[in-house]
Amino acid sequence: xxxxxxxxxxxxxxxxxxxxxxxxxxxxxxVGYFGGVFRVTDKLQEKHGLTRCFxxxxxxxxxxxxxxxxxxxGLRPVVExxxxxxxxxxxxxxxxxxxxxxxxxGGEFWAPLTVRSPYGGGIFGGQTHSQSPExxxxxxxxxxxxxxxxxxxxxxxxxxxxxxxxxxxxxxPKRIYNGPFDGRPDQAMKTWAGHKDAEVPEGxxxxxxxxxxxxxxxxxxxxxxYGTMVHVALSAIEESGLDAxxxxxxxxxxxxxxxxxxSVKKTGRCVIVHEASRFSGFGAELSALIQERCFYHxxxxxxxxxxxxxxxxxxxxWDYFPGPARIIRALNSAMEN
Amino acid sequence: MxxxxxxxxxxxxxxxxxxxxxxxLLKYYREMxxxxxxxxxxxxxxxxxxxxxxxxxxxxxxxxxxxMYAAAEKGDQVITGYRDHGHMLAAGMDPREVMAxxxxxxxxxxxxxxxxxxxxxxxxxxxxxxxxxxAQVSLGTGLAxxxxxxxNGNVSxxxxxxxxxxxxxxxxxxNMAQLWKLPVVYVIENNEYxxxxxxxxxxxxxNLSQRGASFGIPGETVDGMDVFAVKDAAERAAEHARSGxxxxxxxxxxxxxxxxxxxxxxxxRSKDEVDEVKATRDPIDHIKTMLQQAGVAEDEIKTxxxxxxxxxLEAVDFAQTSPEPDPSELYTDVYLEA
Numbered sequence: 001x002x003x004x005x006x007x008x009x010x011x012x013x014x015x016x017x018x019x020x021x022x023x024x025x026x027x028x029x030x031v032g033y034f035g036g037v038f039r040v041t042d043k044l045q046e047k048h049g050l051t052r053c054f055x056x057x058x059x060x061x062x063x064x065x066x067x068x069x070x071x072x073x074g075l076r077p078v079v080e081x082x083x084x085x086x087x088x089x090x091x092x093x094x095x096x097x098x099x100x101x102x103x104x105x106g107g108e109f110w111a112p113l114t115v116r117s118p119y120g121g122g123i124f125g126g127q128t129h130s131q132s133p134e135x136x137x138x139x140x141x142x143x144x145x146x147x148x149x150x151x152x153x154x155x156x157x158x159x160x161x162x163x164x165x166x167x168x169x170x171x172x173p174k175r176i177y178n179g180p181f182d183g184r185p186d187q188a189m190k191t192w193a194g195h196k197d198a199e200v201p202e203g204x205x206x207x208x209x210x211x212x213x214x215x216x217x218x219x220x221x222x223x224x225x226y227g228t229m230v231h232v233a234l235s236a237i238e239e240s241g242l243d244a245x246x247x248x249x250x251x252x253x254x255x256x257x258x259x260x261x262x263s264v265k266k267t268g269r270c271v272i273v274h275e276a277s278r279f280s281g282f283g284a285e286l287s288a289l290i291q292e293r294c295f296y297h298x299x300x301x302x303x304x305x306x307x308x309x310x311x312x313x314x315x316x317x318w319d320y321f322p323g324p325a326r327i328i329r330a331l332n333s334a335m336e337n
Numbered sequence: 338m339x340x341x342x343x344x345x346x347x348x349x350x351x352x353x354x355x356x357x358x359x360x361x362l363l364k365y366y367r368e369m370x371x372x373x374x375x376x377x378x379x380x381x382x383x384x385x386x387x388x389x390x391x392x393x394x395x396x397x398x399x400x401x402x403x404x405m406y407a408a409a410e411k412g413d414q415v416i417t418g419y420r421d422h423g424h425m426l427a428a429g430m431d432p433r434e435v436m437a438x439x440x441x442x443x444x445x446x447x448x449x450x451x452x453x454x455x456x457x458x459x460x461x462x463x464x465x466x467x468x469x470x471x472a473q474v475s476l477g478t479g480l481a482x483x484x485x486x487x488x489n490g491n492v493s494x495x496x497x498x499x500x501x502x503x504x505x506x507x508x509x510x511x512n513m514a515q516l517w518k519l520p521v522v523y524v525i526e527n528n529e530y531x532x533x534x535x536x537x538x539x540x541x542x543x544n545l546s547q548r549g550a551s552f553g554i555p556g557e558t559v560d561g562m563d564v565f566a567v568k569d570a571a572e573r574a575a576e577h578a579r580s581g582x583x584x585x586x587x588x589x590x591x592x593x594x595x596x597x598x599x600x601x602x603x604x605x606r607s608k609d610e611v612d613e614v615k616a617t618r619d620p621i622d623h624i625k626t627m628l629q630q631a632g633v634a635e636d637e638i639k640t641x642x643x644x645x646x647x648x649x650l651e652a653v654d655f656a657q658t659s660p661e662p663d664p665s666e667l668y669t670d671v672y673l674e675a
Contacts, residue, residue: 033605057539058503128455315449315450315666
């Protein structure tokens with residue numbers, strides 16, 4: 001075991017897969033010589049060589065398309081798109097090619113690629129560096145979408161994603177790379193040191209895709225979250241004094257619906273939290289699934305706490321970001337009924 | 338035709354000085370110093386926590402924006418990427434509005450909602466500030482189509498960097514622009530580094546002025562540290578575009594002194610390399626030498642320096658005293674308001 005932050009845990013996962021599988025390779029903007037803007041690929045080129053971890057030009061469409069070709073011919077590429085906001089030029093390739101190759105070739109071809117990308121707000125990035133685009137991937141049948149919330153899961157989920165034979169979009173909550181963030185910007189920055197989920201085994205292990213984690217067991221209300229919002233929700237629950245059950249989805253496709261349903265049937269109440277804007281966000285799908293399966297167990301309407309339905313603004317970081325105050329309001333509202 | 342137009346331009350100070358008026362020298366000096374002092378202050382405000390998020394400084398590249406704008410005419414459009422503060426100042430935007438946008442205040446050019454990378458000014462013909470690398474190249478091509486459609490004699494100056502030059506949409510744009518003979522000048526600000534990756538590490542060919550060759554678009558490599566070389570090339574390119582001959586590519590050889598953004602420690606290049614450029618190619622030192630050769634008195638230069646300092650301090654003050662936008666502004670400008 002070693003204490004790692006999320007960057008170190010991800011770097012360690014990549015290091016292990018490069019060492020164990022000669023078909024795995026990493027490329028993307030600034031990932032080679034420079035080691036990545038967030039340092040996730042630091043020293044991997046030095047250690048594994050130029051053909052295993054290398055720089056690509058600023059060509060997101062080309063990067064992902066080339067990775068699909070590599071994957072279809074037996075390689076296992078892991079590409080980094082520097083910010084999730086930059087994936088859109090490659091969206092056609094992900095949707096029409098990566099996600100659909102297996103189906104339209106009757107199972108003869110597929111593209112086992114992993115697209116790693118930092119996402120999310122809390123860093124004053126404005127509208128082109130703060131978005132949470134998970135719903136546009138979740139909607140695409142054929143893609144898997146994974147979002148870790150701590151170093152232990154980050155490593156185990158990334159290895160599982162790379163080893164998975166389906167294309168995986170692996171979204172990394174950049175606000176919590178260096179430490180958990182509880183949504184209270186006025187408080188001192190925390191590091192991962194001492195956090196129980198920062199204790200990471202040094203060798204190979206996986207966290208299965210499609211298995212949620214119960215971060216905090218409880219009986220009164222179920223809270224669903226992923227990424228940064230797991231920590232914000234936990235802090236809000238503690239402040240609220242409620243005995244809420246917090247579920248960290250860890251991957252939204254595949255979705256661990258059984259864990260969600262069991263919890264909501266137990267509590268009868270549910271609040272969904274995500275950073276992405278509300279309308280047609282992933283919370284809408286969760287809400288629909290829950291009411292289909294738990295309608296007669298629900299004691300209150302399902303609540304959603306999300307980013308507002310506006311572009312991510314530069315000036316209103318903490319008004320936009322769904323912080324603890326909004327989550328507590330939704331929890332109380334769920335309890336009133 | 339493309340071949341004939343390929344050449345390297347570089348002013349030889351001695352030869353060119355006779356063509357340069359003292360007024361022009363003073364004007365360009367003032368504009369370049371304004372950009373540098375503004376950016377230095379922006380860097381300081383960032384360090385003090387008054388500017389959040391991303392902030393890409395233009396220091397080192399001043400001669401490009403100033404020299405290019407010297408060749409622009411009223412009604413021409415400008416569009417660029419995220420390293421945009423210098424362009425906005427050269428386009429004549431109010432430094433107070435630019436600084437207040439950086440600090441996210443209501444007095445900012447986008448009411449604080451855009452931030453460093455996303456600023457606009459309709460009066461200056463400044464179509465943004467764009468945060469997605471290369472996306473503005475196609476938009477600039479569309480601006481040029483609008484000029485062509487209206488036959489208004491205007492030109493779209495479309496800027497991008499050496500990194501963006503590898504985006505696929507750049508070449509889709511080149512093809513359309515030449516096919517339809519659109520009045521667009523593509524200005525590639527080659528500052529040698531795309532974030533942390535040098536041009537050679539990410540580009541099969543490094544002569545970016547040739548990137549339009551297969552479409553028949555003429556191109557020139559220009560000393561982007563020499564404001565007069567930039568202006569000369571800009572005039573040639575604008576004349577080409579304005580006269581209906583179609584697009585033109587200018588590759589500006591320049592250099593950014595600071596990191597890619599404020600969070601970049603710039604470990605991918607040596608301090609010696611940066612110091613060498615500062616000592617031998619600095620665009621402001623270059624024009625200062627020309628001013629001295631033209632016999633401009635130190636006092637006159639000093640006066641400009643002081644005026645610029647006052648303008649920048651006023652911008653800094655405005656950026657801190659302009660109120661934060663009202664939370665109701667969060668929901669304005671999302672859709673057309675009935």
